[in-house]
Amino acid sequence: MSIPLEPEQKSAELKDLLLADVEPNAENPRLDFPQSELDRLSDSIDQEGVLVPIVVFPKGDKYILVDGERRFRCARDLGHVTIPAVVTRERTEQEVLQQMFNIHLIREPWRDIPTAKALQRLVTALTESEGEEPNDQRLRDLTGLSIERVRQLRYITTLPNDWQNYIREDQIPLNFFWELKKNVIDSLRKNRPALYDEYGEQTLGEVFVKKRLDKVITDTVSLRKVSPIIRFAAQDAETNTDNSSVIDDAIRDLIEKPESTIDETYEDTVQMMVEVDKLGRRTSSMIAGFSRLMTQTKGTDDYDTVKDLGLTFIQQLTALLNSDTTP
Numbered sequence: 001m002s003i004p005l006e007p008e009q010k011s012a013e014l015k016d017l018l019l020a021d022v023e024p025n026a027e028n029p030r031l032d033f034p035q036s037e038l039d040r041l042s043d044s045i046d047q048e049g050v051l052v053p054i055v056v057f058p059k060g061d062k063y064i065l066v067d068g069e070r071r072f073r074c075a076r077d078l079g080h081v082t083i084p085a086v087v088t089r090e091r092t093e094q095e096v097l098q099q100m101f102n103i104h105l106i107r108e109p110w111r112d113i114p115t116a117k118a119l120q121r122l123v124t125a126l127t128e129s130e131g132e133e134p135n136d137q138r139l140r141d142l143t144g145l146s147i148e149r150v151r152q153l154r155y156i157t158t159l160p161n162d163w164q165n166y167i168r169e170d171q172i173p174l175n176f177f178w179e180l181k182k183n184v185i186d187s188l189r190k191n192r193p194a195l196y197d198e199y200g201e202q203t204l205g206e207v208f209v210k211k212r213l214d215k216v217i218t219d220t221v222s223l224r225k226v227s228p229i230i231r232f233a234a235q236d237a238e239t240n241t242d243n244s245s246v247i248d249d250a251i252r253d254l255i256e257k258p259e260s261t262i263d264e265t266y267e268d269t270v271q272m273m274v275e276v277d278k279l280g281r282r283t284s285s286m287i288a289g290f291s292r293l294m295t296q297t298k299g300t301d302d303y304d305t306v307k308d309l310g311l312t313f314i315q316q317l318t319a320l321l322n323s324d325t326t327p
């Protein structure tokens with residue numbers, strides 16, 4: 001049976017295909033499905049049949065699956081002979097991958113490692129067809145992924161296989177490796193290059209991955225505290241002729257001592273300076289806010305209200321500064 005689709009879809013048609021003629025796409029990023037998910041779909045197909053056609057394209061005397069891996073598996077396992085399918089024109093690997101990413105945006109998200117591998121294959125296909133490697137912006141436009149997501153996925157394909165397995169097996173989340181790169185590895189390379197060279201990227205990565213596996217680091221967000229430690233070390237070093245900083249020793253301890261935690265290192269070195277820095281920025285923002293409000297309300301009844309608020313704040317701050325103890 002062949003049923004033509006709408007005129008705007010005339011490059012595709014709906015058919016009932018023999019399941020034996022359909023081949024799964026080995027490059028499909030979403031190949032791992034929870035059994036409970038498959039069981040629910042199998043129950044539905046057993047009662048109602050396949051209600052949403054799979055999407056395929058012809059290749060030789062077979063059809064390659066583009067979308068509908070779960071429906072295909074369940075129908076096959078239930079012993080169905082045929083399956084409804086939208087048959088599109090034959091596609092290049094690049095086109096198949098782009099279509100898969102577009103489908104991915106409106107369906108359940110793929111897992112990190114399969115998505116990264118699919119993006120890597122798309123990069124290879126684009127490089128071969130266009131003669132140059134696509135940049136992150138181009139990949140964002142083609143896949144619909146955010147720039148940040150594209151960069152994360154491209155980065156994790158460069159990680160050692162065992163680290164990728166940690167992500168695949170949900171032992172360590174992708175974000176841990178991304179935060180490690182930004183806040184430790186890249187930050188050291190940029191701000192304290194001599195300290196970075198002392199250890200190297202591989203050792204730095206291994207140290208913090210082990211801390212995560214050993215539960216010395218339990219919170220991915222805590223990695224963000226390493227960056228200000230490194231930044232303040234760089235600022236301190238600028239005041240010394242030998243470009244050294246007392247904070248460097250704390251950074252070395254964090255790297256070399258397995259039991260050393262990020263939170264302890266942060267509290268012992270820069271926590272107070274970070275808080276003072278934040279207070280300075282907030283104070284500047286507040287003063288700018290008062291200035292803006294006074295300009296906007298000048299000549300109105302609200303002007304005196306804003307002015308009184310500022311004077312009250314000054315009085316309270318003056319009293320606080322003149323007191324021996326804080327409230």
